[in-house]
Amino acid sequence: MEFLDVPTVLQVSALFNLMAALAWLLLAQLFRMAPRASRLMAAMHLVRIASQGCGDCMAGWPALAQRAVPEFGLLACAVLLLLALRRMLRSRRRPHDVAWLGGLGALAIAAGLASGDGLAPQLAGTASATLLAALAVREVGRGAGARLSPVAAALATLPFAALAGLGLAHAAELLLVPGWSGRVPGGAPPSPARAVLWFVITASITLSLIALMIWRLVTRIQHLTYRDPLTGALNRRAFEQALAEAQAQLQRGHGFAVAMIDIDHFKRINDEHGHPAGDAALRHCLRIWQAGLREVDCLGRIGGEEFCALLPLADPADLNSAAAVVERLRASLAAQPLQWKDMELQLTASFGVALPATDDPAGDVALARADAELYRAKAEGRNRVCVAQPLLSEAAPT
Numbered sequence: 001m002e003f004l005d006v007p008t009v010l011q012v013s014a015l016f017n018l019m020a021a022l023a024w025l026l027l028a029q030l031f032r033m034a035p036r037a038s039r040l041m042a043a044m045h046l047v048r049i050a051s052q053g054c055g056d057c058m059a060g061w062p063a064l065a066q067r068a069v070p071e072f073g074l075l076a077c078a079v080l081l082l083l084a085l086r087r088m089l090r091s092r093r094r095p096h097d098v099a100w101l102g103g104l105g106a107l108a109i110a111a112g113l114a115s116g117d118g119l120a121p122q123l124a125g126t127a128s129a130t131l132l133a134a135l136a137v138r139e140v141g142r143g144a145g146a147r148l149s150p151v152a153a154a155l156a157t158l159p160f161a162a163l164a165g166l167g168l169a170h171a172a173e174l175l176l177v178p179g180w181s182g183r184v185p186g187g188a189p190p191s192p193a194r195a196v197l198w199f200v201i202t203a204s205i206t207l208s209l210i211a212l213m214i215w216r217l218v219t220r221i222q223h224l225t226y227r228d229p230l231t232g233a234l235n236r237r238a239f240e241q242a243l244a245e246a247q248a249q250l251q252r253g254h255g256f257a258v259a260m261i262d263i264d265h266f267k268r269i270n271d272e273h274g275h276p277a278g279d280a281a282l283r284h285c286l287r288i289w290q291a292g293l294r295e296v297d298c299l300g301r302i303g304g305e306e307f308c309a310l311l312p313l314a315d316p317a318d319l320n321s322a323a324a325v326v327e328r329l330r331a332s333l334a335a336q337p338l339q340w341k342d343m344e345l346q347l348t349a350s351f352g353v354a355l356p357a358t359d360d361p362a363g364d365v366a367l368a369r370a371d372a373e374l375y376r377a378k379a380e381g382r383n384r385v386c387v388a389q390p391l392l393s394e395a396a397p398t
Helices: 006-029 035-051 063-088 096-115 119-143 150-176 192-226 236-250 266-273 275-292 319-335 364-379
Strands: 255-263 298-303 306-313 338-340 343-345 349-354 385-387
Touching: 006 035, 006 192, 035 063, 035 192, 063 096, 063 119, 063 192, 096 119, 119 150, 150 192, 192 236, 236 255, 236 298, 236 306, 255 275, 255 319, 255 364, 266 275, 266 343, 275 298, 275 306, 275 319, 275 338, 306 319, 319 349, 319 385, 349 364, 364 385
Parallel strands: 349 385
Antiparallel strands: 255 306, 255 349, 298 306, 338 343
């Protein structure tokens, strides 16, 4: 089919890369969506345009340049892609491994070119790009795999895995096909199948990055919808929803306890040290409490300095276990003062704990009883845990 000859495929690929680069720049500059990652992707597409095989476009170039541009270009694309992916996934990993792989790959390509061997620079560039593509597969798995469905995670990973697989196949071709360096001069266009495959992988990677950006945006919106912006705890609406879901599970034998929490003398902190100190105190408390809770526990901010924890129980009547968890939260906060500027602010909190009632769909009874115990803890001197006595309706359902 003539419309799939190599020059046509390369022209379509160049046009696609140009449009993709402009789109990423638009996202970065105009919409401010993952700007650093978007700029890196734009740079990757532009480098891809400059470095892909294009037949006669490098015919007048020196032979060394014809051999160097595709190899250095492939390596640069892989480096930019991995850096953009990490930015997109908000990875905390420092780019030391990328710098080492990119630097060693560039040195190996340069050494191969200096030796005059036609195979060495291609093998060095392919090996480095393949390793970087494999790191990209790992980044997607670590950064998004656990939070996406298996199908979505597989689709997001597939283009990067295909890139790594293509690199391995090309490296095997370089090593196993006799006379490769003599048969493939620098600057020669790729075969039709290779040109189409590269275009498909490039387009798939771009679509995968766009999908990850949309996922990141949706995740951010969900976070703003269900999380308190200051502390990161569940907001009141989200906590009430979690409580209602726990109440529904209570009928099936899945028990829980509710703990109301109030920071002691919080108004004094704001009055004496200012609202920034109060905000720092709230975040400090949340960090300590989150560290002491399990992954299945929920912690919500329901107003001001008042919080509420939802603690699932293996035994619906095991109030002692819930009280022990809350006592650890109390002790941890009392033992870790807030470092504010050049001062040390001692923080404590009062806690009220109660089990739910089975005939209370919204969990209002549990909240009211835990709140009553919280006020009792305040009245008895603060910095303590008070536990509501079980009701007959709190017995494990039969």
